[in-house]
Amino acid sequence: MQYPLTPDVKPEFCTTGTFMRLPSNRENAKLAIVGLPFDTAASFRVGARFAPQAIRQASMTLFPYHPIHKVYPFDACNAIDIGDVSVIPHNIHRSYEVMEKAVMELMEKGIIPIGLGGDHSVTLANLRAAAKIHGPVALIHFDSHTDTWDTYYEEKYWHGSPFIRAYEENLLIPDKVFQVGIRGTLNHPGDIDSSSDLGYHVITTPELKERGFENVVREMQEKIGDTPCFLSFDIDFVDPSCAPGTGTLEVGGLNSFETLQIIRSLTDFNFIGFDLVEVLPPYDPTQITSLLAATIIHDFASLVALKIK
Amino acid sequence: MQYPLTPDVKPEFCTTGTFMRLPSNRENAKLAIVGLPFDTAASFRVGARFAPQAIRQASMTLFPYHPIHKVYPFDACNAIDIGDVSVIPHNIHRSYEVMEKAVMELMEKGIIPIGLGGDHSVTLANLRAAAKIHGPVALIHFDSHTDTWDTYYEEKYWHGSPFIRAYEENLLIPDKVFQVGIRGTLNHPGDIDSSSDLGYHVITTPELKERGFENVVREMQEKIGDTPCFLSFDIDFVDPSCAPGTGTLEVGGLNSFETLQIIRSLTDFNFIGFDLVEVLPPYDPTQITSLLAATIIHDFASLVALKIK
Amino acid sequence: MQYPLTPDVKPEFCTTGTFMRLPSNRENAKLAIVGLPFDTAASFRVGARFAPQAIRQASMTLFPYHPIHKVYPFDACNAIDIGDVSVIPHNIHRSYEVMEKAVMELMEKGIIPIGLGGDHSVTLANLRAAAKIHGPVALIHFDSHTDTWDTYYEEKYWHGSPFIRAYEENLLIPDKVFQVGIRGTLNHPGDIDSSSDLGYHVITTPELKERGFENVVREMQEKIGDTPCFLSFDIDFVDPSCAPGTGTLEVGGLNSFETLQIIRSLTDFNFIGFDLVEVLPPYDPTQITSLLAATIIHDFASLVALKIK
Amino acid sequence: MQYPLTPDVKPEFCTTGTFMRLPSNRENAKLAIVGLPFDTAASFRVGARFAPQAIRQASMTLFPYHPIHKVYPFDACNAIDIGDVSVIPHNIHRSYEVMEKAVMELMEKGIIPIGLGGDHSVTLANLRAAAKIHGPVALIHFDSHTDTWDTYYEEKYWHGSPFIRAYEENLLIPDKVFQVGIRGTLNHPGDIDSSSDLGYHVITTPELKERGFENVVREMQEKIGDTPCFLSFDIDFVDPSCAPGTGTLEVGGLNSFETLQIIRSLTDFNFIGFDLVEVLPPYDPTQITSLLAATIIHDFASLVALKIK
Amino acid sequence: MQYPLTPDVKPEFCTTGTFMRLPSNRENAKLAIVGLPFDTAASFRVGARFAPQAIRQASMTLFPYHPIHKVYPFDACNAIDIGDVSVIPHNIHRSYEVMEKAVMELMEKGIIPIGLGGDHSVTLANLRAAAKIHGPVALIHFDSHTDTWDTYYEEKYWHGSPFIRAYEENLLIPDKVFQVGIRGTLNHPGDIDSSSDLGYHVITTPELKERGFENVVREMQEKIGDTPCFLSFDIDFVDPSCAPGTGTLEVGGLNSFETLQIIRSLTDFNFIGFDLVEVLPPYDPTQITSLLAATIIHDFASLVALKIK
């Protein structure tokens, strides 16, 4: 049988519980969906633990072929969906262990993971796994926040700090880190400076529009080249009109057309992992946030497939 | 591994896509959940095609043990969830074929099906399968409507007619048919009389409360005895305050406490199949309808388990 | 053509804009639906101006025959729906004029009005019309509040005062006024005493349940007898679980089964008018409040039809 | 009386059940709104049967004058709203008959219909009527999908096939067919090629933005000229942020500003009919989809009025 | 202090609005509302951190006088609202410290606290404070779950364990502990037995209805007498139709009328503290859960005022 199941085989409202009804296992897999439903490191709204299932449910309306990249990404990659990691809601360290282990097992087999958060704290687990396999990696980080705050009430591990912790743990190559889409009010000017101080490249939403997507992508390509690169996508990168179902909304973001446009131009990177975080289904009554997330994941898979093809 | 997975094994928000995370297959199964997402025979609101997945999702918060009946129903029955039948939204006859086939295959193996509708038209497929295996059966039918209207704009097969079609097809033993919870405005007095004319026993909601649950159940026991009996539960039996997510609501129904009370008293029947129909997730913003449905299914399973024990 | 249109004639999702698709005019009418969408006299939540259309829309699922009273009420009464009175949102006095005029025109023709509020201030217009035709009338008033507060920030005409204004204007026979279902916290004990001081009979929700519906109805019959009687129903009489879409909710009310039971026992009164007020569609996401309201109106019509039959 | 009723005559929250409170009949009508609430040919979400009433309700906030085109379209056309066709939910062929008949009766009288779907299958009825009157017609089709799939589980008539059926039935002039706004994942590359193979012009959303609206419209004008032309608008042409209430959403569409801009530039076509399909009120909690639909219909009417003026 | 308060000083979900607009401080206070918005110990749905502000907002519609108990509770007690404790979402132990401290400071001044959770884990902080002041206390615990599970993935402190931890820490007098309203499916029969094994009295919902409220309350009075008693109310005690906005719903509970009835009969206890937990505003679209919670708190205050009067 060909995967993902198309509506020719089973009506799209007949669920099987996996992303686009992928199998949980198959030969020669190069790509895996994995749920990382940890969300208790969030500072404001909570509920991203339900994101993996909501995104999978929204994925039912997607079809296998990508018309821009002209690939069948899930087929080309023999993609699988290994389900959710059994995180422990109340314990970030034990959750990090199980998430890192699950992701590393995939990477060790040469399978590129697409992690479905969870809040943004889960990215640290992904980067830990990546660095163990690849050494420090490059990072393209779409978000409205830099997530390089240090502590939250003296807690070091929360959804506002993964990229300062990753720096401290030497998981990233700072000059190959791009934080794109940053906007919104700040505690202090230092909130952004702190990222720059680490050596990261911060590109705000207004800059992104002013400079043009092509120019920004070209700069990233020049800096990153073929270095193994992780892509972390916080759905609050997108404007609340297109993605209301998230935890710390910032108005004034790109819309979904622009978002797809920029992602679709990332064809020349050596991606070794992805995650998509901070979808909060309880705040997404029309499910457009989950659908956008599912569509972006289809695009991630296509970026991988293009390299295999 | 023991099934269903308990939260001890996997946090309950980690889905696997099946009812209470049951496996899709195991040895010596006596009970099976099967999705019957056909809904285009509805006359008013539509959307029951999404009920099987919504009920499965709601089932995540249920635990394996039934404290009143003192059984682990899904374990006792080696219960499985075989997923959704691939119905064809626009064609009731072809959908009937595939649903009947799926249900009959279960029954032939001695597996009692719990069908998740779909609109009420799906029950005809279940009764056809049941009659093929068991001959005409007894029926306990919880609903606010008798569903013995003849045609809808000259169409004979729709969600208002399964129990007149079942009569014509000789699938039921009329004197062993009980329609319980009937209420609401009518087209004509004949709407209820037509049921009585077929020989069915109609018990309205006010009668049910006036006579007392015990007396009604006793009458059903006396009439039905050990005859193979199907139980069809339309969620609009319950009051809209407890089950807003359905297609043709009737105010003035029983609440969920009373509903469970009466279901839990059905311990002395020889049930050979169940269905639960007319949950409409698009109209259930708080998901209480799906949760009630999932809980009732846990009770159905317990009624089966009691007999096995 | 017979009215209301049944689903045999037109599928129930095909609207015509009137209650149960009644005509706006016909011979020998004895009953009329009339929208009174005035709502700017409310002290808390607003939005009852949308109630008439929401209730009409909900009425689409009702059928013509009442199975308890065994009548076709809308047919028996040649019922019509004359649409909404053109109230002026910002001016209660001018709105009172047009509402009173519209209602009085009906009454003068011997047509019993069922007014769809609007907030509870509209009842004063109805009672003014009633008193002009019938002299001071009896009143059965279902509500969680007595609505006999005097002023609101010195404003005399608002949704908390219709029944003190009606007293002052001599529109009611105080000893034949029953306020049923009163409950909830108060500003002062005087909030209830003020009703009793006017000579009204106040029956709280706990009393209603303790004394039994039959006894309360019997007392009302003895007091009211054949006196022309108006029935005013504030949907917040019912518990928020059954009627969330209203302006000033009070938990701890009767459910919809009990509500219908008591209304259905009011067969021995000489009703000369009805209204149903305080449905707020913006707060009724599942539309169960509007459906309950529509069903109660079907019952009101049946009470009238029983007298005609 | 002038139509549509303005808020000067009746507050806009006082409904009459028709689009902008138009009359159901008047002399010399040139334009008619007609509801086509057939929706059981949909493959995923259902509920478009409630669209005609939701769009009419949303139309209450529109005013009669179009400020860009400088016309009173409904007045200029003596527009009417003839209500909903009594479709049969479960039978597409019988529904096609009654829809085609209703639309053809309008066209025979020289009245241009604006059909309110229903799912996209209803367009076949409209095109059949159009071709009977005008012979094969030109088509401007706004949508995210080409709807030229052949069968759905061997069913030929469903909401994904109207434009291949129309081709087979010789209702269209293929070289004068434009499908605009196509985007989203596909089953196969052939999904789009099949349209091109029929001779249709497919313009994807990215192309539309890249080439510029003016250029695309100019090309359509050159090809279509004065040929009688039908305009079919699937609301999923628009981005989900602006139109969440639809059945098969595709992220990455135009926003409502751009949508109006392109519609407003279609001043030089000989339109002989319109429809607007796939609004699903159960998925439109803020009603912005219905309002956008109503506004687009106001624009359609203005395009007609410009030709009459 | 610098303004506006930044999240460094107070988490952004800590509101400054007060319950019924009480002052934050006044002379001779005997009662205090205190927000305890800790919610990351929940095993399923999350979001109770927003409960204190939602309940305060719902309290706006309450009036000062309690008509059954005939007291002005907040006035009689000089009640205050001291706002929310600055909990740390990700750290239960540090959160326990600050919550315990805040509650103990009140108790030391002779002020009875009414804590607004948060999830049920917060009760342990309240009981620790209570035991420090009063020694081991009696407990009346309304809930659908006993919350005496031991660990959750080896974590000892979570919202399912406060009453086993309280036992171990010797904060309660086991024979004076009543758990009322228990129902729903279980992991193991031991889930309930474990409570009984500790010496607690478990009264299920069916028992509660069968035995009658009066008898159950009488039994509690006889056992508890004048012992200082804490009352912990989990909103999931109530049926989901009345309280949909909670985390782990169990159908088949009491309704709001019955709930108030039983609370109002608790006039003869020596209450030294209260909490109300597990309201989840993101799942409460009509706000009826928050309103029920606010009303229950008004009742709690009245029980205190009755003793003062």
Added chain:
Amino acid sequence: MQYPLTPDVKPEFCTTGTFMRLPSNRENAKLAIVGLPFDTAASFRVGARFAPQAIRQASMTLFPYHPIHKVYPFDACNAIDIGDVSVIPHNIHRSYEVMEKAVMELMEKGIIPIGLGGDHSVTLANLRAAAKIHGPVALIHFDSHTDTWDTYYEEKYWHGSPFIRAYEENLLIPDKVFQVGIRGTLNHPGDIDSSSDLGYHVITTPELKERGFENVVREMQEKIGDTPCFLSFDIDFVDPSCAPGTGTLEVGGLNSFETLQIIRSLTDFNFIGFDLVEVLPPYDPTQITSLLAATIIHDFASLVALKIK
């Protein structure tokens, strides 16, 4: 004062929570948030009385520093939040008095008010206060409607007339009035001409985009110069996808990115007051409208702070 505040003292919809948790009073304040929850002058949807509390609640997620203007606006201005003015829902004239008084008291102390409506009628109170202090003022008015209609059913004071009343009362310098973002259908062409006839400058949404924000702002600067200027922002200026929660939506507006862009370019005006009106929380299920409003207010404050710095 007696506690809790009863509705006699303050309407129950007047919150005591503050914007970004500002204090209600401090030394040397230059800026004040003030709630103006009057909403009964609205012609269609109602509910703006709940806007001040919803916007304050949404403001919780904002941080103190503005990254574009590089200021801490609330600190720079010693900003305060004085709560809601106790308007009288049913009486616009008495409400005007109390609102004007509250705003004027601020202005007299040199405090710039940011008023949170309420419907657009409240602006007249603000302009009356402004003119008393500053004489006739300039006005920048963002809106989709000109709000220069004369009467509504002969009522002169409603939310569609503040800017014609302001003209008649000589509160504005007509040549220094800019109405920006106007769009949507009209009653008559005169609806827009009437504004021009008063000497106001009307810039429609399409013009705004065509001419470019910079050019429009430059024109306003040239005309207005240093004249004391009031800024009135109706949230329906923004497209419904970004601001669904308002009363009279017009599709085809700017998105939130563009909206912030234009507001952020207003650095060279002498603003003496602001208001933001027509947010309707009951129609804002995802709260993105309130968040946008709160963000715009942060921007308003920053414009003031830039002048102080």
